[in-house]
Amino acid sequence: MESSSPQVSVLDAGGQYCHLIARKVRELGVYAEVRASETPAAELADRKALIISGGPASVYEEASPKVDPAVFSCGPAVLGICYGFQLMVFNLGGEVERGERGEYGMATLAVMDPGELLVSGEQQVWMSHRDTVSAIPAGFRLMARTDTCAFAAVGDAARRLYGVQFHPEVVHTRHGAGILKNFLFEVAGCTKDWDPKNRVPLIEQQIRETVGNRKVFFFVSGGVDSTVAYTLCLRSLGPDRVRGVYVDSGLMREGETDFVRDVFQSMGASGFSVESQEPIFLAALQGVCDPEQKRHIIGEKFVEVQERILAGLHGEDWILGQGTIYPDTIESGGSAKADVIKTHHNRVAGIQRLIAGGRIVEPLTSFYKDEVREIGAELGLPAELLGRHPFPGPGLAIRCICSTAEGYVENTPDGWLIPIHTVGVQGDSRTYNPMIAIEGRPIPGSGLHHQATVLINRLTGINRVVASIASICPLETLRVFAASLTPDRLARLRRADAIVRRMAEESGFDREVWQFPVVLIPVGQGKRRDAVVLRPIHSVDGMTAQSVPMTEALLSRISGELMKVHGVSAVFYDLTNKPPATIEWE
Numbered sequence: 001m002e003s004s005s006p007q008v009s010v011l012d013a014g015g016q017y018c019h020l021i022a023r024k025v026r027e028l029g030v031y032a033e034v035r036a037s038e039t040p041a042a043e044l045a046d047r048k049a050l051i052i053s054g055g056p057a058s059v060y061e062e063a064s065p066k067v068d069p070a071v072f073s074c075g076p077a078v079l080g081i082c083y084g085f086q087l088m089v090f091n092l093g094g095e096v097e098r099g100e101r102g103e104y105g106m107a108t109l110a111v112m113d114p115g116e117l118l119v120s121g122e123q124q125v126w127m128s129h130r131d132t133v134s135a136i137p138a139g140f141r142l143m144a145r146t147d148t149c150a151f152a153a154v155g156d157a158a159r160r161l162y163g164v165q166f167h168p169e170v171v172h173t174r175h176g177a178g179i180l181k182n183f184l185f186e187v188a189g190c191t192k193d194w195d196p197k198n199r200v201p202l203i204e205q206q207i208r209e210t211v212g213n214r215k216v217f218f219f220v221s222g223g224v225d226s227t228v229a230y231t232l233c234l235r236s237l238g239p240d241r242v243r244g245v246y247v248d249s250g251l252m253r254e255g256e257t258d259f260v261r262d263v264f265q266s267m268g269a270s271g272f273s274v275e276s277q278e279p280i281f282l283a284a285l286q287g288v289c290d291p292e293q294k295r296h297i298i299g300e301k302f303v304e305v306q307e308r309i310l311a312g313l314h315g316e317d318w319i320l321g322q323g324t325i326y327p328d329t330i331e332s333g334g335s336a337k338a339d340v341i342k343t344h345h346n347r348v349a350g351i352q353r354l355i356a357g358g359r360i361v362e363p364l365t366s367f368y369k370d371e372v373r374e375i376g377a378e379l380g381l382p383a384e385l386l387g388r389h390p391f392p393g394p395g396l397a398i399r400c401i402c403s404t405a406e407g408y409v410e411n412t413p414d415g416w417l418i419p420i421h422t423v424g425v426q427g428d429s430r431t432y433n434p435m436i437a438i439e440g441r442p443i444p445g446s447g448l449h450h451q452a453t454v455l456i457n458r459l460t461g462i463n464r465v466v467a468s469i470a471s472i473c474p475l476e477t478l479r480v481f482a483a484s485l486t487p488d489r490l491a492r493l494r495r496a497d498a499i500v501r502r503m504a505e506e507s508g509f510d511r512e513v514w515q516f517p518v519v520l521i522p523v524g525q526g527k528r529r530d531a532v533v534l535r536p537i538h539s540v541d542g543m544t545a546q547s548v549p550m551t552e553a554l555l556s557r558i559s560g561e562l563m564k565v566h567g568v569s570a571v572f573y574d575l576t577n578k579p580p581a582t583i584e585w586e
Contacts, residue, residue: 325367417435
């Protein structure tokens with residue numbers, strides 16, 4: 001149960017992981033709320049612990065998030081994470097150095113003085129920052145460093161103030177949960193007051209309160225999120241008050257529509273139907289290359305389809321149901337100070353108007369993908385569905401990369417510069433940059449992923465590194481073609497995706513990864529004007545991700561089959577973690 005006065009407040013400085021911090025605290029049995037970073041210290045004095053989140057700003061920017069300086073002396077123990085650490089140092093007389101390149105992804109933490117906070121020994125941590133602390137305030141001691149970060153963890157035990165430059169809240173920080181546990185119980189003296197069980201009855205009650213006497217209309221994709229949300233509404237409201245529609249936008253994978261139809265028939269969903277709307281979506285996307293514009297168009301077209309269907313349901317009061325989860329919200333700039341990384345199709349202007357008008361129910365907006373799967377298991381949904389890899393709402397549109405400009409691949413001292421721009425997240429900010437291709441086979445033990453991380457941290461203006469796996473010609477003779485979202489390119493991507501999914505399933509590799517996007521880029525030569533990029537990653541909640549290597553045998557088989565696809569010139573392998581690159585390319 002939530003206590004009447006929370007023991008822990010997470011101060012939101014605009015970080016992509018702010019809400020994740022609160023979730024991790026609650027998983028340790030302590031209720032945590034999220035408050036604005038500027039919350040007056042007087043309102044926080046009765047807390048046992050404060051955690052200041054990361055964020056995309058620099059402490060030297062006039063409009064950057066601030067904290068009340070009194071929070072560092074009003075009583076609670078304080079942990080600053082990333083930007084929150086820099087903010088603590090800046091307020092207490094230390095120095096923060098402006099960063100030009102930054103540090104992203106995995107780093108090795110060398111612990112000199114674990115004290116009451118850290119876990120002893122050398123360990124993997126996750127970094128995402130530009131600025132760095134260059135001098136710590138009086139009273140603080142150095143606790144840990146990395147090769148590129150002199151002050152990776154510091155502390156002042158007397159005042160119970162601690163700061164870490166890395167992110168203990170993400171799954172890829174090996175001992176992150178232990179660090180948070182030490183801070184809560186050893187440093188701050190918190191006691192357990194929260195039980196994360198029994199979520200389903202609480203969610204169902206919230207659905208009934210939100211919907212009232214109205215009915216709910218769902219766009220369902222057959223993915224985990226929308227199916228779990230739909231099922232929760234069915235349980236809460238009954239089948240007569242919930243309708244599900246699957247819209248075939250022409251942007252779906254091979255066999256997807258048949259799969260979704262079978263899933264909902266097996267669930268006994270009587271209010272379910274399929275709407276074929278491919279011409280409408282493809283016409284609206286014709287000639288569009290900008291990824292944000294793609295996402296906005298797709299989202300608005302879904303709203304138009306919904307309004308058209310609901311217009312035919314005379315005399316009924318309907319609202320829209322969505323399977324939005326927390327990463328969708330935060331990447332769309334859902335926190336007051338968070339940067340927009342990419343606008344998810346369920347956060348476009350038309351949807352925001354429905355939200356403002358109280359005409360949307362979203363049962364899962366406080367949860368992450370792994371939690372949604374747990375809720376689905378509690379609801380009795382089939383493992384075949386719950387184990388599916390995530391698939392983006394905009395479908396293949398954001399995996400079919402387009403370009404308005406043409407140019408050649410450039411051979412540089414660091415690799416081949418490919419002038420195709422993709423979306424990244426660096427220092428909690430959105431980036432839109434070209435990529436570098438390097439030679440090598442991304443197999444276990446090759447060191448290629450480490451090489452990619454080093455390159456990203458050293459080079460400016462790059463947010464993604466790929467390995468060249470196969471090509472019809474030397475890379476420097478490939479060129480980027482002007483290309484848009486056409487039926488031919490979508491069919492090519494759909495075929496490539498089906499090949500990869502089949503071979504990953506047959507080999508068991510699909511069970512070793514969290515998601516395996518397959519991307520098409522307009523890079524080639526002659527009549528073979530597209531290349532395929534493989535993007536297998538491991539994640540838990542989608543907030544961070546690690547590129548996963550593949551065995552040589554499977555890599556050779558997959559690339560060999562892909563090179564037979566009509567129009568494909570080359571195969572690449574995305575080596576980049578999140579951060580600095582988002583999981584999807586757009």
